[in-house]
Structures are given as structure tokens and as C-alpha cells.
Amino acid sequence: MKIVITGGAGFLGRKLTARLLDRGSIDIAGQKREISSIVLFDRVAADWNDSRAKSIIGDIGDHGDVANLIDADTGCVFHLAAVVSAQAEADFDLGMRINWGGTRNVLDQCRTAGSVPRLVFASSIAVYGGDLPETVIDETPLTPTTSYGSQKAAGELMLSDFSRKGFVDGVTVRLPTVTVRPGKPNKAASTWVSSIVREPLNGVDVTCPVRPESPMACMSPRTAVDALIHAAGIDTGALGASRSVLLTGPRVTAREMTDTVMRLGSGRPLGKITFEPDPDIQRIVDGWPRASRSARAERLGFAADRSFDDIVNAYIEDDLKP
Amino acid sequence: MKIVITGGAGFLGRKLTARLLDRGSIDIAGQKREISSIVLFDRVAADWNDSRAKSIIGDIGDHGDVANLIDADTGCVFHLAAVVSAQAEADFDLGMRINWGGTRNVLDQCRTAGSVPRLVFASSIAVYGGDLPETVIDETPLTPTTSYGSQKAAGELMLSDFSRKGFVDGVTVRLPTVTVRPGKPNKAASTWVSSIVREPLNGVDVTCPVRPESPMACMSPRTAVDALIHAAGIDTGALGASRSVLLTGPRVTAREMTDTVMRLGSGRPLGKITFEPDPDIQRIVDGWPRASRSARAERLGFAADRSFDDIVNAYIEDDLKP
Numbered sequence: 001m002k003i004v005i006t007g008g009a010g011f012l013g014r015k016l017t018a019r020l021l022d023r024g025s026i027d028i029a030g031q032k033r034e035i036s037s038i039v040l041f042d043r044v045a046a047d048w049n050d051s052r053a054k055s056i057i058g059d060i061g062d063h064g065d066v067a068n069l070i071d072a073d074t075g076c077v078f079h080l081a082a083v084v085s086a087q088a089e090a091d092f093d094l095g096m097r098i099n100w101g102g103t104r105n106v107l108d109q110c111r112t113a114g115s116v117p118r119l120v121f122a123s124s125i126a127v128y129g130g131d132l133p134e135t136v137i138d139e140t141p142l143t144p145t146t147s148y149g150s151q152k153a154a155g156e157l158m159l160s161d162f163s164r165k166g167f168v169d170g171v172t173v174r175l176p177t178v179t180v181r182p183g184k185p186n187k188a189a190s191t192w193v194s195s196i197v198r199e200p201l202n203g204v205d206v207t208c209p210v211r212p213e214s215p216m217a218c219m220s221p222r223t224a225v226d227a228l229i230h231a232a233g234i235d236t237g238a239l240g241a242s243r244s245v246l247l248t249g250p251r252v253t254a255r256e257m258t259d260t261v262m263r264l265g266s267g268r269p270l271g272k273i274t275f276e277p278d279p280d281i282q283r284i285v286d287g288w289p290r291a292s293r294s295a296r297a298e299r300l301g302f303a304a305d306r307s308f309d310d311i312v313n314a315y316i317e318d319d320l321k322p
Numbered sequence: 323m324k325i326v327i328t329g330g331a332g333f334l335g336r337k338l339t340a341r342l343l344d345r346g347s348i349d350i351a352g353q354k355r356e357i358s359s360i361v362l363f364d365r366v367a368a369d370w371n372d373s374r375a376k377s378i379i380g381d382i383g384d385h386g387d388v389a390n391l392i393d394a395d396t397g398c399v400f401h402l403a404a405v406v407s408a409q410a411e412a413d414f415d416l417g418m419r420i421n422w423g424g425t426r427n428v429l430d431q432c433r434t435a436g437s438v439p440r441l442v443f444a445s446s447i448a449v450y451g452g453d454l455p456e457t458v459i460d461e462t463p464l465t466p467t468t469s470y471g472s473q474k475a476a477g478e479l480m481l482s483d484f485s486r487k488g489f490v491d492g493v494t495v496r497l498p499t500v501t502v503r504p505g506k507p508n509k510a511a512s513t514w515v516s517s518i519v520r521e522p523l524n525g526v527d528v529t530c531p532v533r534p535e536s537p538m539a540c541m542s543p544r545t546a547v548d549a550l551i552h553a554a555g556i557d558t559g560a561l562g563a564s565r566s567v568l569l570t571g572p573r574v575t576a577r578e579m580t581d582t583v584m585r586l587g588s589g590r591p592l593g594k595i596t597f598e599p600d601p602d603i604q605r606i607v608d609g610w611p612r613a614s615r616s617a618r619a620e621r622l623g624f625a626a627d628r629s630f631d632d633i634v635n636a637y638i639e640d641d642l643k644p
Contacts, residue, residue, distance in 0.1 A: 092487060130563035141463040142479075145563045150483035154476040157464075161472035165414060241452035241467045241609075287563075 001033045002073045006060055006106060007081035008040025011181050012122070015225050016078060021050050027233030028075045028118050029169060041069055042081070060102035070106075072114035076232050079106045080122045084188035085284065088148040099151035107158055111167035119159065119170040120231045123244065125217055127153040127174060129287045136217070136289040138246055138296045145287040146189075160243040163236070171231040171239070173302075176217040176249025176292055178224045180315035189284040193218065196254065197261050197312055200271040201320055208254055209278035215290040217249030220314040223305050234300055248304035251291030252311075260308045264316065323355045324396045328382055328428060329403035330362025333503050334444070337547050338400060343372050349555030350397045350440050351491060363391055364403065382424035392428075394436035398554050401428045402444045406510035407606065410470040421473035429480055433489035441481065441492040442553045445566065447539055449475040449496060451609045458539070458611040460568055460618045467609040468511075482565040485558070493553040493561070495624075498539040498571025498614055500546045502637035511606040515540065518576065519634055522583050522593040523642055530576055531600035537612040539571030542636040545627050556622055570626035573613030574633075582630045586638065 003020060007013045017038055020026060025034050038053050040046035046055045058065035060081040070077055081102055088095030103121070110117050128136050129145030144150040156172045163170040181194040192209050193216055199206035219227075227247055236243065252260075258273045297304070305311050325342060329335045339360055342348060347356050360375050362368035368377045380387035382403040392399055403424055410417030425443070432439050450458050451467030466472040481492040503516040514531050515538055521528035541549075549569055558565065574582075580595045619626070627633050 139463060141461065143563050144479065144483070145486070147483050147487065150479045154479050157466065157472045157476050157479075161466070161469050164467070165469065241465050 001035060001075040002037045002039060002071070003035055004039045004041060004070055004074055004077045006041045006077070006079045006102070009042035009044050009046035009055070010080060011183065012178065012221065012224060013040065013042065013080050014046065015221050016228055017046070017048065017053060019225050019229065021048070021052060026076065026229060030233060030235055033075050039069065060105060061097040063105050066105040066109050070109045070113040070117060074113055074115065074117045076118045076120065077106065077110060078120045078122070078228055079103065082122070083148070084186055085126055085146055085148040086189040086281070087187035088151065089146055089189070089284070092147055095147045095151055099148060100154055103155035104158065107162045107168060111162065116166065116169050118232050119168045120228055121155065121159050121170060121172040122228065123152045123156050123172045123174045124149065125174050125176050125246070125249065125289045125292055127156065128289045132289055135251070135291040135293050136246065138294050146284060156244045160241065163243050164241070169236055170243045171234065171236060172244040173227050173231050174244060174246045175224055175227070176219040176247060178221055179218050179311060180319070181221070182319040189281050190216065192281070193257065196257055196273055197315060200261050200273055201265050201268065201316070202271065203269045204271040206271055206273055208258070208273060208275045209281040210254055210285050211277050211282065212255035212275055213253055214282070214285055215251045215253045216285070217289050217292045218252050218305065218308065218311055219247065219249045220305050220311040222314045222318060223303055227302050230302055238300065245297050245300060245302065246292055246294040247297050247302055248294050249292045250305060250307060252308040257308060260312050264309065264312050323350070323357060324359045324361060324393070325357055326361045326363060326392055326396055326399045328363045328399070328401045328424070331364035331366050331368035331377070332402060333505065334500065334543065334546060335362065335364065335402050336368070337543050338550055339368070339370065339375060341547050341551065343370070343374060348398065348551060352555060352557055355397050361391065382427060383419040385427050388427040388431050392431045392435045392439060396435055396437065396439045398440045398442065399428065399432060400442045400444070400550055401425065404444070405470070406508055407448055407468055407470040408511040408603070409509035410473065411468055411511070411606070414469055417469045417473055421470060422476055425477035426480065429484045429490060433484065438488065438491050440554050441490045442550055443477065443481050443492060443494040444550065445474045445478050445494045445496045446471065447496050447498050447568070447571065447611045447614055449478065450611045454611055457573070457613040457615050458568065460616050468606060478566045482563065485565050486563070491558055492565045493556065493558060494566040495549050495553050496566060496568045497546055497549070498541040498569060500543055501540050501633060502641070503543070504641040511603050512538065514603070515579065518579055518595055519583050519637060522595055523587050523590065523638065524593065525591045526593040528593055528595055530580070530595060530597045531603040532576055532607050533599050533604065534577035534597055535575055536604070536607055537573045537575045538607070539611050539614045540574050540627065540630065540633055541569065541571045542627050542633040544636045544640060545625055549624050552624055560622065567619050567622060567624065568614055568616040569619050569624055570616050571614045572627060572629060574630040579630060582634050586631065586634050
């Protein structure tokens with residue numbers, strides 16, 4: 001069985017690919033399936049020293065590029081390709097083309113695949129915004145306050161309707177801020193959540209662009225990959241009208257993040273952290289959920305990080321060069 | 323100042339046009355503006371014996387047809403064009419093209435108009451669905467269970483985001499079931515709500531396709547037109563992140579509707595009403611709100627029908643041939 005990962009060369013795509021190659025099989029809608037190939041669709045090549053991983057370069061916003069990507073042998077599509085939050089805010093047309101148009105292209109292709117593949121869509125808690133409760137829960141209405149969040153929310157609605165019509169068997173997971181990302185900062189308004197952990201642990205000084213008391217709902221990449229794979233396996237009959245599942249992300253302030261880094265990184269040569277709030281970033285971040293807790297995700301068997309210690313330790317174990 | 327009405331030849335479009343021609347002016351964002359012309363965009367011609375009303379025939383789902391419709395002189399666009407619920411359910415592609423694609427085209431055109439027009443979008447309480455409270459309120463999350471509802475909900479999200487970005491100054495009104503519609507039944511799953519009033523009052527027998535105890539949230543065309551015009555005038559600064567306003571619709575069962583007709587129509591030669599539930603219609607209707615009540619709409623000054631008596635009397639006064 002073939003698996004397709006859009007955004008397959010990205011940070012989460014690479015982690016997911018590594019896990020799937022390592023496992024060799026995956027549960028799709030409750031059935032164990034052997035993985036014969038993983039197609040990694042992205043703007044750039046994804047290089048793997050494994051004959052099962054196949055890189056396809058293309059533009060998710062281009063209907064023609066996405067055509068033939070998904071076929072009757074495709075058991076599962078992980079749709080991760082996206083323009084991140086601050087970039088979608090700065091370039092509205094790009095966000096509409098990739099975040100909305102790309103999701104539409106994937107849905108259309110699943111519909112014509114000749115099978116009804118499981119589609120796992122990586123949405124975000126950025127679908128919530130504005131005047132939010134201290135903790136976002138399953139019943140919290142969607143009120144996006146960014147173009148990124150609006151485009152993800154529209155994609156969720158369409159995924160639910162395409163699924164209800166039987167064109168695809170979709171599941172959306174609303175990911176909290178996934179941190180710690182290895183590598184360089186990206187254009188997400190939340191990239192500092194990774195930077196203020198990653199840079200100090202690598203001995204590099206870093207500036208935090210939000211106030212120390214700013215909270216975020218967080219999830220480790222390890223738990224995010226667990227959630228994507230778990231979403232491929234669940235019985236979607238239990239989901240009801242909405243195929244969206246909010247995932248649980250504990251509340252952590254920027255100050256708690258840096259304190260955790262100092263504590264768990266003690267004994268290493270740590271970079272220095274300076275707080276210099278940027279009004280644009282602060283405004284976007286202030287509109288986002290401060291914590292999320294989903295009883296529905298728990299009932300469906302999704303795991304969550306318990307604390308920021310878990311998240312920093314996952315980075316140290318999985319990504320930090322010794 | 324020019325006004326554009328998409329779906330201008332439709333039932334609500336005609337009622338809105340008549341009212342606007344009669345008034346001669348309209349408040350747009352709190353400012354009184356003289357109406358120099360009303361452009362009625364629809365698939366079919368809209369004939370008016372008034373030089374201010376101009377009919378343009380086109381396809382709202384065709385980007386080229388919508389181009390140049392909205393210009394710098396356009397103070398307000400009423401976007402009413404839509405494929406109705408049962409039709410969008412039967413022909414998914416048509417619904418996506420018109421309800422989603424058409425709304426996208428209107429948003430795109432407003433953006434390039436050279437002004438920032440007020441856009442009033444007629445959405446529907448079909449954006450709610452599934453396991454609903456007895457009365458839908460402002461805080462009820464959107465959980466559409468039809469393609470029509472999903473497409474309207476996606477349009478609402480985009481209208482809010484286009485407005486936040488300053489591309490348009492939009493307001494969405496979520497209309498309850500608008501009844502009584504004069505003329506012939508249409509392809510809406512709710513068309514019976516009009517038929518079971520209209521046909522008996524015109525001396526015609528009618529079959530009701532839902533069980534007598536089935537409730538609906540209702541609004542008269544008169545109140546719906548009031549709401550559209552009121553939405554053009556309000557201060558959108560008071561709306562917050564979401565530009566959507568739920569409108570209040572009292573709960574009326576099919577049996578209460580027919581009882582009201584019998585009572586208010588006594589003395590007329592009334593047609594006979596027979597109940598013959600159709601499973602497909604019943605299933606769609608069962609998933610819709612049974613009543614809606616919006617404190618936000620009340621705060622913003624939107625009126626509501628108090629009872630089904632109001633609604634039937636509005637039909638008798640406005641539409642029934644003497």
C-alpha cells in the first residue's frame with residue numbers, strides 16, 4: 001500500500017516519514033497494512049536512503065501537479081503542506097492558494113482516486129482566536145483571527161463534507177504549537193517557541209519576540225507524529241458530523257519555557273535568552289489559544305504531552321547533537 | 323451610488339429590489355446614500371419598469387462573468403446568489419461551484435473594486451447541524467451536516483478574513499428558513515415550509531413531506547429584507563473577529579404552521595394538507611436548528627418575527643392575490 005505525504009520534505013513530514021519507514025506498517029481504519037511506498041510531495045526534494053521513499057517535486061496549489069498523486073493503491077494521505085501563519089498573513093494570495101487551494105486539490109484528488117483513502121489533515125489551534133476561554137475545549141467555536149486560521153478552518157469544513165459524501169475518509173487533527181523544531185527558524189508567528197529552546201541548548205544566544213508571561217499550547221513533534229499515525233487508524237464512524245479532533249496541548253508561558261531549558265540544560269554551555277517583544281508577533285500570539293484540552297481526543301485514544309519537561313526532553317533525545 | 327444584488331432575479335432579490343427602489347436611499351455603514359442604480363446579477367433577466375434597475379445575466383460561479391460587476395461607485399453588494407440545500411446535496415459540484423466558488427468570486431471582485439464596499443452575505447442557519455441544542459444561540463459552534471451548510475460556513479469564514487484584511491467591509495446574516503415564498507416550490511429541502519402555507523391559502527391541496535411535530539426556525543421575507551438592509555447600515559467595528567450575525571427565528575412545528583393557516587385563513591376556500599414524510603427531506607430537516615435566538619442581533623438592532631402569525635399575515639398582506 002502506498003502512503004502520500006504532502007509537505008513531505010518539511011520538518012513534520014521528515015519525522016513522520018522516518019517513523020513510518022521504521023515501522024514498515026500502519027493501521028489504516030483499524031486494519032494493519034504493509035507500507036510498500038511513501039510518496040513525499042513537496043516543493044523541494046526529500047532525500048532518503050530507502051527505496052520505499054519516493055520524492056515528487058511539485059506545487060500543492062497547482063491542480064495539475066497534484067493530479068495522479070493519489071491513486072487506487074493509496075491507502076492514506078497525510079496532508080501537511082501549508083504556508084505558515086506569519087507568511088500567510090504577509091502574503092494573503094499565497095496563503096489562499098496553498099492553504100485553501102492546496103487542501104481543495106488534495107480533496108478533489110482523493111475523490112477521483114478510485115478508492116476512498118484515509119486522509120489525515122494537519123490543522124491547527126489557530127482556527128481559534130479572539131476572545132477565548134483560558135483553555136480551549138471541544139465545544140469552543142471556531143473564530144479564526146488570522147488568514148492561516150481561516151484557511152485551515154475552511155479546509156476542515158470541506159474535509160468533513162467530502163467525508164460525509166463518501167469521497168474520502170478524512171480526519172483533521174488540530175495541532176497545538178509543535179515545538180521544538182530542529183534547524184532554522186521559519187516564518188510561523190510561533191517559531192520563537194522552538195527558537196528559545198533550540199538556540200540556548202545549542203549554545204546560541206536568542207531573542208524572544210513576546211513578553212515572558214505569554215502562554216502557548218504546546219506539543220512535541222514526537223507526540224504530533226504519534227497523533228498523525230493514530231488518526232490514520234481510528235474508526236471515523238465514531239466522529240459524527242465533524243471530522244475534526246482538537247488535540248490537547250498544555251499551557252506553557254515563554255518564561256516557563258526558558259526556565260525549563262535552563263533547568264534541563266544545566267551542565268551544558270547554554271546560549272543567552274533576551275526578551276524583546278515584537279508588536280506584530282505579540283498581537284498574533286495574543287489571539288491564539290493559551291491551552292487546549294480535548295476529552296474527545298482522549299476518548300479516541302490520542303496521547304498528549306504532560307508538561308514542557310516532556311517536550312524539551314523529546315528534543316534533547318531526538319534531535320540535539322550530543 | 324450603485325448597489326449590486328447577486329441572485330437579483332430570485333425571490334429575495336426581487337423583494338429587496340422593490341424595497342430599495344421604493345426607498346430611494348439606504349444607510350451604508352451609518353451614512354445615508356442615494357441609490358442611483360441597482361444592478362441585478364442572475365442567470366435570468368430581472369425585469370423592472372424602473373430605469374434605476376439594470377439586469378445583468380451571468381454565472382456567479384464564472385470568474386469572468388463576475389469581473390467588472392463591482393466597481394469604485396459600488397457602495398453595497400448584497401450577495402444572495404446560491405444553489406439551495408437539496409440541490410447542493412444532489413449536485414455536489416454545482417454547489418461547490420456556485421455556493422463556494424461564487425462567494426469567492428464576489429469577495430475577489432470586492433477586493434479589486436477600487437473601493438471597500440459593504441458586502442451583505444445571506445448565509446443560513448444550515449451552518450448549524452447534528453446534535454444541536456433546542457435553541458441555537460450566538461455561542462453555538464458551526465457544525466454543518468449538509469454541503470449547502472458547509473459551503474455557506476466556508477464563505478462566512480472567508481468573508482470575515484477578507485474583512486479583517488480590509489479588502490471588503492462584510493457582514494454575514496444567518497437567515498432562518500425564509501417563509502412564505504410566493505410562487506412555485508424550489509429545490510430547497512425547506513420548500514415545504516412555504517408550500518404548506520401558500521398552497522392552502524391559494525385553495526390548492528398540498529402534501530407535507532415531514533412529520534407534523536417537525537420544528538423549524540422561521541422568518542418572513544419582509545423581516546429578511548429588513549435584516550439585509552439593516553446589515554448594510556450597521557457599524558462593523560462592533561462585530562469583532564467574526565462578521566457573522568445569527569438572526570432570531572421562532573420555533574414552529576409543521577402542525578403549528580398548518581393550524582395557523584387554518585385559523586388565519588378561515589373564511590377563505592382553503593386547500594387540504596396531507597402529511598406524507600419523505601425520508602430524505604426528513605433527515606435533512608431533522609439535522610437543522612429548531613429555533614434560533616441571537617442576543618447579538620438584538621444588540622445590533624436587527625428585528626425578528628415574534629410568531630408564525632406574523633409570518634402568515636405578512637404573506638397574506640404582501641403576496642396573496644385578493
